[in-house]
Amino acid sequence: MDDAAFWHRLQFAFTITYHYLFPQLTMGLALLIFVMKTLALRGGPTADRWNQAARFWIRIFGLNFAMGVATGIPMEFQFGTNWAGFSRYAGNVVGHTLAMEGMFAFFLESSFLAVLVWGERRVGPVGHWLAALALFAGSWASGYFIIMTNAFMQHPVGYALGPDGRLVLADFAAFVFNPWGLAQYAHTMVGAVVTGSFVVAAVGAFYLLRGIHLDAARRFVAVGVVAGLISSVLVAFPTGDHQAKLVAKHQPGARAAMEGRFHSGPYAEITLIGQPNVKERRIDNPLQVPGVLSFLAFGAFHTDVPGLDTVPEENWPDNIELLYYAFHIMVGLGTIFIALMGLATLLLAWRGRLFTSRPVLWALLLAFPFPYIANTAGWMTAELGRQPWLVYGMFRTKDGASPLVHPGSALFTLIGFAGIYLVLGVLFLWLISREIAHGPDGLEAPHEYGVPGGSAHV
Amino acid sequence: MFELWYGIVALMFTAYVVLDGYDLGAGALHLFVAKDDAERRAVIAAIGPYWDGNEVVLLAAGGALFVAFPDALAAGLSGFYLAIFLVLWCLIGRGIGIEFRSHVEEPMWRGFWDVVFCVSSALLPVLFGAALGNLIRGVPLTADGWFQLTLFTHFRPEPPVGILDWYTVLSGVFALVALVAHGATFLAWHPEGPVRAKSAQRVRPLYAGVAVLFPLITVATLTVRPDDLAALPGRPLAWLGMALALAGIVTVFVATARARSLAAFLGSCAFLAGMLGATAACLFPQIVPAVGGSAGPAITAYDAGNTEAGLRTALGWWAVGFPIVVVYFVIVHRVHRRPIRAAG
Numbered sequence: 001m002d003d004a005a006f007w008h009r010l011q012f013a014f015t016i017t018y019h020y021l022f023p024q025l026t027m028g029l030a031l032l033i034f035v036m037k038t039l040a041l042r043g044g045p046t047a048d049r050w051n052q053a054a055r056f057w058i059r060i061f062g063l064n065f066a067m068g069v070a071t072g073i074p075m076e077f078q079f080g081t082n083w084a085g086f087s088r089y090a091g092n093v094v095g096h097t098l099a100m101e102g103m104f105a106f107f108l109e110s111s112f113l114a115v116l117v118w119g120e121r122r123v124g125p126v127g128h129w130l131a132a133l134a135l136f137a138g139s140w141a142s143g144y145f146i147i148m149t150n151a152f153m154q155h156p157v158g159y160a161l162g163p164d165g166r167l168v169l170a171d172f173a174a175f176v177f178n179p180w181g182l183a184q185y186a187h188t189m190v191g192a193v194v195t196g197s198f199v200v201a202a203v204g205a206f207y208l209l210r211g212i213h214l215d216a217a218r219r220f221v222a223v224g225v226v227a228g229l230i231s232s233v234l235v236a237f238p239t240g241d242h243q244a245k246l247v248a249k250h251q252p253g254a255r256a257a258m259e260g261r262f263h264s265g266p267y268a269e270i271t272l273i274g275q276p277n278v279k280e281r282r283i284d285n286p287l288q289v290p291g292v293l294s295f296l297a298f299g300a301f302h303t304d305v306p307g308l309d310t311v312p313e314e315n316w317p318d319n320i321e322l323l324y325y326a327f328h329i330m331v332g333l334g335t336i337f338i339a340l341m342g343l344a345t346l347l348l349a350w351r352g353r354l355f356t357s358r359p360v361l362w363a364l365l366l367a368f369p370f371p372y373i374a375n376t377a378g379w380m381t382a383e384l385g386r387q388p389w390l391v392y393g394m395f396r397t398k399d400g401a402s403p404l405v406h407p408g409s410a411l412f413t414l415i416g417f418a419g420i421y422l423v424l425g426v427l428f429l430w431l432i433s434r435e436i437a438h439g440p441d442g443l444e445a446p447h448e449y450g451v452p453g454g455s456a457h458v
Numbered sequence: 459m460f461e462l463w464y465g466i467v468a469l470m471f472t473a474y475v476v477l478d479g480y481d482l483g484a485g486a487l488h489l490f491v492a493k494d495d496a497e498r499r500a501v502i503a504a505i506g507p508y509w510d511g512n513e514v515v516l517l518a519a520g521g522a523l524f525v526a527f528p529d530a531l532a533a534g535l536s537g538f539y540l541a542i543f544l545v546l547w548c549l550i551g552r553g554i555g556i557e558f559r560s561h562v563e564e565p566m567w568r569g570f571w572d573v574v575f576c577v578s579s580a581l582l583p584v585l586f587g588a589a590l591g592n593l594i595r596g597v598p599l600t601a602d603g604w605f606q607l608t609l610f611t612h613f614r615p616e617p618p619v620g621i622l623d624w625y626t627v628l629s630g631v632f633a634l635v636a637l638v639a640h641g642a643t644f645l646a647w648h649p650e651g652p653v654r655a656k657s658a659q660r661v662r663p664l665y666a667g668v669a670v671l672f673p674l675i676t677v678a679t680l681t682v683r684p685d686d687l688a689a690l691p692g693r694p695l696a697w698l699g700m701a702l703a704l705a706g707i708v709t710v711f712v713a714t715a716r717a718r719s720l721a722a723f724l725g726s727c728a729f730l731a732g733m734l735g736a737t738a739a740c741l742f743p744q745i746v747p748a749v750g751g752s753a754g755p756a757i758t759a760y761d762a763g764n765t766e767a768g769l770r771t772a773l774g775w776w777a778v779g780f781p782i783v784v785v786y787f788v789i790v791h792r793v794h795r796r797p798i799r800a801a802g
Contacts, residue, residue, distance in 0.1 A: 066557035069510070070550040074543075076517055079524070080535025081542050084604070087535075091528025092768050099521025099772070103779035106514040111786040114507035115793055122793055166763065172771050402536035404606035413543045420547060424554060431561050 005401040007410035008082040013383075014414065015074055017376055018421050022068035024375045027143055027189065028196020028231075029061050030136040032223060037132040041125060053219050054132070055120070056440035057200070060432065061135075062117045065109075067428055071421070082410065086390050086400035092168045093159050093175060094149045101145035108138030120445035143192070144185055151181025153391050154382065155250050167391075183246055184382070187239035190231050191378060194337060195371040197228035201344070202368035203436055205361040216440040218355055221364070225348055229341035236334050241296070247385065248297040251392065253311035254385030257320045258327035259293055261307040268293035268305035276324045281308075317387045326380035333374040340367060459769045460743070463526040464759040466776065467745075468738035470519035475586070475637075475734060476727050478512040481505040483641020485552065485579025486634070489572060491645060491656040495565070498572055502556060504649040507794040509556065511787065513549070518783075525772045527762030529603060530745040537597060537605040537746075538589060541621050545585050551578035580634060587633025591626035594737070595619065595682050596749030596756070603754055605746075615682050617751045625682050632671045636730065639664035643710065643726040647719035654719075661714050661722060668729070669707055686740050699736025703729050 033054050040050035076098065079087050087095075112134035120128045152159075158175030162168045169175060201224025207217035248255040256262070260271050262281040270292040274283035291301035298305070308316060317323050340363060347354035354360060386392055390400040488501040524531045535542055555575035559568050595615045597605045611620035613627075642664050645657035680687050690696060709725025741747065746757040 063557065063561070066553060070553045073517065073549050073553075074546045076520065077535060077542060077546055080520075080531045081539050082536070084532035084536035087524070087528055087532035088763060091524055091532065092764055095521070095525035095528055096772060096775075099518070099525040100775055100779070102514060102518035102521040103776065103783065106517055107511060107783045107786050110510040110514045111790045113510060115790065118507065119793055127793075162765070168765055169768050169771060172774075402532075402539070402604075403602075404600075404604050405536055405539050409539050412540070416543065416547065420550060424550075427558065431558065434561070 004405060004407045004410055005398045007407050007414060008401045008405075009397070011410060011414040011417065012078055012082060015071065015078065015417055015421075017379070018425075019068065019071040019075055020376065020379060021372060022064045022071065023139070023143070024192045024195045024372070025199060026061055026064050026068055027139045027192035028194070029057060029064070029199070030132075030139045030196075031193055032196050032200055032227060033057050033061060034132045034136045035223065035227070036219075037129045041129050049215060049219065051125075052440050052443055053216050055443045055445065056216065056435075058117055059435055059443075062113070063428065063431055063435070065113060067424065069110075070424070074417070082402055082405065083390075083400050084402035084405075086395070088166065089395055089400065090152070090167050090391055092162070092166065093156075094152055096169060096172070097145045097149040097152075097176065101142055101149075105138050105142035105145060108134055109142065112138065118446050121447065140189060143189055147185040147188055148176055148178060148181045150382070151178045151184055153389075154184070154386055155180035155246075156391050156394060180246055180250070183239065183242050187235065187243045187378075190235040190239055191371070191375050193227060193231035194235055195375060197224045197231055197341075198337075198364075198368045198371045200224035201228055201364045202366075205364040206436070207439065208355055209358065209361050209365065213439045213441050218352075221344075221354065221361075222348060225341060225344040225354065225364070228337070229345045232334065232337040232341050236338060240331075240334065245297065248305075251385055252306050253308060253316055254323070255297070256306060256308045256311065257317045257323050258381060258385060260320075260324045261293070261305065263309055264304060264307040266294065266302050266304045267291045268297070268303070270296065271328075273328075276321050278320050315388065317384055319384050319387070323381060323384040326377040326384060330374050330377040330381060333370050333377070337367075337371070337374070340364070459766050459773070460759045460764075462773070463522075463764075463769050464738075464742060464745075467519065467522050467526055468735070470515065470522050472731050472734040472738075474512070474515040474519050476640075476730050477515055478509070479583070479637045479640045479730060480644035480723075480726075481509040481512055481641070482579045482582055483637040483639065484645050485575050485641070486583070486638050487641050487645065487657070487660065489576045491642075491660060492653050495568060497651070497653050498568075500649045500651050500653045501645065502559070504645065504653075506556070507790060510553075511790065513553070522776070526764055526769060527745055527757075527759065529761075529763035530757045533599070533604055533746050533757060534593075537607055538592070538621065539606070540609055541585060541589065541607075545582065545589075548578040548582045548585070551575070552582070580638075583633040583637040584630035586630075588621060588626040588630035590633070590737070591629030592619075592621055593745075593747060594629070594679060594741070595623075595625055596747040596752070599746065599748045599752045599754040599756070601754045603746075603757055615749075617749060619749055625678055628671075628675060628678055632668075632675045635664065635667045635671055639668050639710075640726045640730060643719070643723040646714075647723045658714070658717075658719065661710065665707065665710050665714075665726075672703070672707070672733070689740065693739050693742075695739035696736045699732045699734075699739055702732030703736065704732075706730075706732055 036050050036054040036057065040047045040054060079098065112131045115123060116128070116131040116135050119131065123131065152175065155178065157178050158169065158171040158173075159167045160170035200220050204217040204220025204224060207213040208221065244255070247258070260274065260276040260283045261268065267290050269288040269290040271283055272287045272289065274286035274288070277284045294303040294305050295301050297303070344354055344360055344364060347357055347360060388396055388398075390397045484501055484505050488498060492498040492501045520531070551574050555571040555578065559571040559575070562568070592607070597607060598617060598619060599605050607619065607621045609620060610622040611618050613620070613623045615623045615625040639661065642657050642660045645653055646661050647654075706725045706727070706729030709728065710722050713719070713721035713725055743759040744756040745759060745762055748754060748756045
């Protein structure tokens with residue numbers, strides 16, 4: 001393999017995919033913890049129960065946050081180590097959002113994480129609620145700056161071409177309020193809430209099925225199912241729909257490849273299932289509905305939807321098959337999420353029948369991995385759809401890699417990450433399962449830093 | 459504007475070394491001054507609420523470098539490729555070690571993570587010191603402003619250079635001793651209990667090491683970069699930094715003798731800040747200096763890929779963000795110094 005860019009891409013893809021398993025939960029959970037702390041702050045007889053529920057999720061949050069930080073720091077550095085060509089080309093623009101993330105998000109998160117996890121006894125109920133708010137604001141701000149960085153790569157705005165052929169920032173406001181980015185941010189954050197809701201609901205369902213921690217379990221299921229329904233609907237409509245329309249408008253090649261549409265024409269059919277055969281330019285074994293794609297993309301059934309044949313082949317995404325599957329998996333799972341959470345919410349509203357409906361509880365328990373898959377598939381759709389560009393339409397991916405880092409070095413570090421992340425993943429799952437096995441009952445606020453609260457932690 | 463941003467970037471990296479330096483040093487030292495679980499918990503409790511925020515200063519400093527001097531960041535990170543990943547893996551080990559440790563109350567588990575935490579905390583200063591040594595010595599830049607260094611060649615600071623030679627190894631060792639000494643002054647001041655006294659005993663011998671190595675590394679630097687000696691008379695900030703560093707060392711010894719632990723810690727901060735400030739003042743305007751025989755010139759603040767307008771925009775948000783960050787640090791330090799309330 002003398003193509004170093006391939007190894008750089010593989011390493012970035014591996015490390016970012018692994019990394020994003022953690023922030024999608026912490027960003028979603030930060031909102032739900034804030035909801036629980038708000039319910040506790042209202043006072044009343046259930047305040048203690050909500051505080052205890054929050055304490056449990058703060059412990060889960062802490063572990064995930066640590067993994068998110070540990071796997072996130074390499075992402076920042078890889079812009080320089082592996083993608084030095086890109087950093088030089090676009091650093092004048094994307095340097096702003098990446099640096100602002102540190103200044104306006106990471107400091108907020110890192111400062112108040114210890115207060116949230118260890119400081120409940122020091123700061124009192126209002127202070128602890130504020131710490132939950134700070135974590136929520138910090139983690140969502142962090143997401144904003146990263147999305148705006150990505151949005152510039154997807155849909156560059158606010159730049160000018162410098163005399164040396166590199167980009168300079170021309171309009172700061174246009175860049176940080178990139179309309180593509182605002183749509184992508186809404187879609188991504190709601191997607192994170194889907195993951196958070198499903199995980200909270202799944203843990204509650206697990207306790208109900210086992211008949212333990214019943215009071216907390218009902219709270220988890222109720223919060224998880226209601227937030228899960230709201231977020232599952234929002235992630236499809238309006239945010240996902242809007243995002244798809246933007247892709248159709250600005251990245252026609254990506255949109256065509258996502259749908260497996262090789263040829264243009266009116267009354268465009270939507271492919272539900274089928275295997276893209278790129279060599280023959282067709283979908284094998286297709287299950288299709290005519291006209292629907294035209295309607296989804298442009299709002300009318302007869303509209304001509306351009307296929308890949310309208311895009312020069314050197315500008316086609318370079319992995320059409322994976323892009324097609326990633327998009328279809330995301331959309332398919334999203335549809336199932338709405339159905340499952342809709343059913344669960346109905347049962348919850350029907351005098352709490354959900355709490356005794358074992359089949360639905362089982363479904364909620366077994367569903368928790370799928371939002372992770374859907375979020376990952378969504379990012380794969382966005383990033384594979386952007387190919388072969390690093391900055392869409394302007395700068396090709398192969399030109400962005402560090403010019404002097406050879407494949408031997410890139411593979412060395414990729415193997416290193418694979419080993420470290422395997423060990424971390426195993427230990428993380430073991431620690432999380434211990435936390436879940438211990439459960440929320442009897443969790444007290446920690447007395448000092450580094451000494452978890454709760455009686456049964458031996 | 460280019461000068462101002464050079465100063466801001468230097469300030470951020472110096473703040474990183476001073477802040478994360480004490481928890482790195484404390485981490486490297488803690489196996490030696492904290493023998494049982496209660497004592498190690500005291501160390502972790504002392505740095506626990508702060509280390510994450512301190513580490514973020516590194517990301518913020520890197521961000522400032524990226525936005526202000528993207529060419530320097532791109533050349534530096536890709537040029538030191540393998541060494542940067544060693545840094546990243548150590549940062550992962552540290553962060554995970556401190557978090558995972560407290561989740562399981564079991565001696566084998568905790569002993570393992572204590573060693574991970576200690577070793578990664580000790581390796582990081584060596585790597586940072588060696589990296590700074592590399593920059594001071596200069597790197598073999600191509601005409602396009604790139605370089606690629608292997609970890610070692612013949613261990614001499616002359617072409618073909620590697621990341622490790624006698625000069626950069628000496629910088630790494632010096633950084634380790636300086637930050638462990640810095641960590642000792644922190645542990646002699648901050649935590650309660652026996653760790654404080656045991657750390658206080660270590661301050662003097664460690665800082666004696668600093669007092670020996672500091673002149674040595676200064677002479678070595680002037681040997682490796684003789685040009686700096688000629689430039690020194692015109693660099694008042696470098697003299698100021700050196701004076702601050704020396705005053706810091708003296709303060710550490712005097713304050714330790716009088717058992718004034720906070721003053722000793724602040725003296726240690728002044729030493730690190732003065733030394734790094736003097737280094738930055740000597741290197742200005744170079745960010746990635748070229749070693750003798752390079753095809754290309756050094757990457758300087760004036761040609762590292764940004765424009766006056768871009769830097770002005772960045773200054774706009776930086777000036778908003780920086781005071782906010784200072785407020786966070788004040789709040790966090792006040793919260794964690796406050797006694798615990800009875801009611802949870």
